[in-house]
Each structure stands twice: as C-alpha cells, then as structure tokens.
Amino acid sequence: NAGVTQTPKFQVLKTGQSMTLQCAQDMNHEYMSWYRQDPGMGLRLIHYSVGAGITDQGEVPNGYNVSRSTTEDFPLRLLSAAPSQTSVYFCASIASVTDTQYFGPGTRLTVL
C-alpha cells in the first residue's frame, strides 16, 4: 500500500514549456486535490476532483489543467510554464468520511 505517489520529485522548466505532474493513489478514495505551497506559506488549492470524470477549480486554477479518467490517477498539467509557477506541488487523496487528507511527497518545480 503506497498511499499517494507523485512524480517527478524535482523538475526545472524554461518559461513557456509544458509538463504534467503525475499523482496516483491506491486507497480507493473518491476525492483528490492539487495544492501549491510557496515558501513559508500554507497550501493553496489549485483543482480538485470528487470522482472519476468530475473536476472543479480551486482557489488558484489559472495556468493549470486537470483530468480524472480513473479513481487512482489525477494528473496536473502546466500549459505554458511561468516563473510565478515556481513552487512545491502537493497532491492529496481524501478519505471522505473523515475529511482526512493524505499527501504525496511533493514535486519541487522551478521555472526559469
């Protein structure tokens, strides 16, 4: 039981490049979320999903796309990377009964 896995752990992009951050969970949770965390700050919600085929925007969705074709996977796509997207990105899987969020180890992204 791996919990929540994220790849890659580190990534450096040039402005304008696109990439996909991968997230997978093996706990059969319906709810999943993507957050970004900037230095010394809490977590800001980018997008979330309440089940396969259902996604919605969070607090800071601009510049990001998501899809949820299966319960297990919830990839986050950066369409055209900008330096303002330099951050640490966390994926979370949520146990709906308790609202407990299980976080992946994070992806540290730098956009030059």
Added chain:
Amino acid sequence: TQLLEQSPQFLSIQEGENLTVYCNSSSVFSSLQWYRQEPGEGPVLLVTVVTGGEVKKLKRLTFQFGDARKDSSLHITAAQPGDTGLYLCAGAHTNAGKSTFGDGTTLTVKP
C-alpha cells in the same frame, strides 16, 4: 472565499515551554484538521475535530474545537525539539471534496 487565519505565524521557544497556536475563521466547518509538516515532506495529519467544544489529547498535544465550529487551538505542553515544524489547520465541509488551509505556524523549539 473562506479564510482560516492562524496565529502566531512564527514561534520560537525554549525546550520545556508551553505554547498555543490558534486557528480562526468567520465560517463554520463540519470538521477541522491539524497537520504537521517537516521540511521537504508533505503534511501529516495530527487530529480531526468534528464536534463543537470537542477536546482531543494526543500525548503532549491538546486540540480544541470552538463551540461554534469556527475556530480551533493547539496547545503543546513541555515542547521538545522534535516538535519543530510547520503546523497547519484545515477546515472542511462534509462531502465537499476540498479543504481550506491556514497559512501555518512555524514552530522552532530550541534545546
């Protein structure tokens, strides 16, 4: 936007001291979670409080949910260097599929 305000933002204390961290909102939540995050890792759940007025104890940590379910506090007794980290509170609504996080309290406990 439902905001959660945490205070203080930074706290530096000596080993053995007590401390309290606060999490306040103008919104009512169905549950509130406290997480602890260490550098380079994702947040890890400490506790979930659900009932207004609820008090939960986890060894030297005491968590309280306000009667109106809008605020919460975390009290640490006899802090130890191993308590150092970023403490985050998060408010949730049942079946909403998302949570609102505070900006966190960075705690440093000096030996």
